[in-house]
Amino acid sequence: MDVLKYRIFCATEGINKEVILPADVLAPTTCPSDGTHTVDPSSVVVVGKSQSLVATDADGALLARTKQATKGWSFQARGCDLITSKVQHSDPTINMTDLAISTFRPDGTGWGDITVTHFDAAGNPLITSDQSILDSQCVTTWFDWEPDYDYEIIGGNANIAAGVPDVRLWIIGAPYVPSSMGGNVTFASGINLSAAEKVNLDGRTSKRLFYNPVYHSNMLRLMVVHPVGAKAKISLVWEHYKS
Numbered sequence: 001m002d003v004l005k006y007r008i009f010c011a012t013e014g015i016n017k018e019v020i021l022p023a024d025v026l027a028p029t030t031c032p033s034d035g036t037h038t039v040d041p042s043s044v045v046v047v048g049k050s051q052s053l054v055a056t057d058a059d060g061a062l063l064a065r066t067k068q069a070t071k072g073w074s075f076q077a078r079g080c081d082l083i084t085s086k087v088q089h090s091d092p093t094i095n096m097t098d099l100a101i102s103t104f105r106p107d108g109t110g111w112g113d114i115t116v117t118h119f120d121a122a123g124n125p126l127i128t129s130d131q132s133i134l135d136s137q138c139v140t141t142w143f144d145w146e147p148d149y150d151y152e153i154i155g156g157n158a159n160i161a162a163g164v165p166d167v168r169l170w171i172i173g174a175p176y177v178p179s180s181m182g183g184n185v186t187f188a189s190g191i192n193l194s195a196a197e198k199v200n201l202d203g204r205t206s207k208r209l210f211y212n213p214v215y216h217s218n219m220l221r222l223m224v225v226h227p228v229g230a231k232a233k234i235s236l237v238w239e240h241y242k243s
């Protein structure tokens with residue numbers, strides 16, 4: 001948008017005033033400070049012209065902030081409920097309130113982009129569909145979120161019910177990409193969800209993560225450490241920009 005800077009002599013105040021207006025509107029005829037002031041229309045002159053990418057009002061003040069996301073992308077808060085030490089059901093439409101992972105599109109179908117992995121106290125994965133094994137051995141649960149789209153992560157928040165034992169959260173970005181390649185980034189480290197019950201994670205600015213099914217470069221891993229077999233339900237909201 002082209003803008004013009006005008007100079008106007010205000011006879012009432014006896015001084016020059018400047019005002020920036022879009023080039024496609026009429027030149028100002030009044031004092032920008034007070035419309036009742038006396039202004040000689042012949043004193044109005046253009047003293048500057050520029051292209052501006054920002055919207056301004058009659059005083060040249062900024063109306064809108066700089067864009068954050070790329071063209072056509074919009075903000076979306078993605079909610080998901082995660083339950084630790086729980087076998088992941090193969091059919092995400094069953095019993096929505098009692099799944100290891102619940103995250104749904106507006107039409108009710110599951111996003112299906114989070115996988116769960118369980119570990120025992122020795123750090124060995126518990127590859128099993130037997131819930132009783134998880135009940136007696138699982139002390140760490142990973143939730144790997146890997147949407148099949150590019151996005152910019154802004155932050156998020158995690159909620160947990162009051163009164164549950166210590167449940168600690170780590171978030172690792174692109175865990176399979178080496179640090180030297182910009183991956184394996186720790187976004188959250190050892191946060192005790194039980195102490196706060198609600199944790200806000202604000203990245204201050206967005207960070208773009210590109211989907212790649214081979215390198216898993218947009219994967220976010222939630223590592224949750226909890227008492228043996230604990231069924232801690234974490235309600236998580238990812239704040240991100242997506243197309």
Ligand SMILES: [Zn+2]
Binds near residue numbers: 010011031032033034
């Ligand atoms: Zn004036």
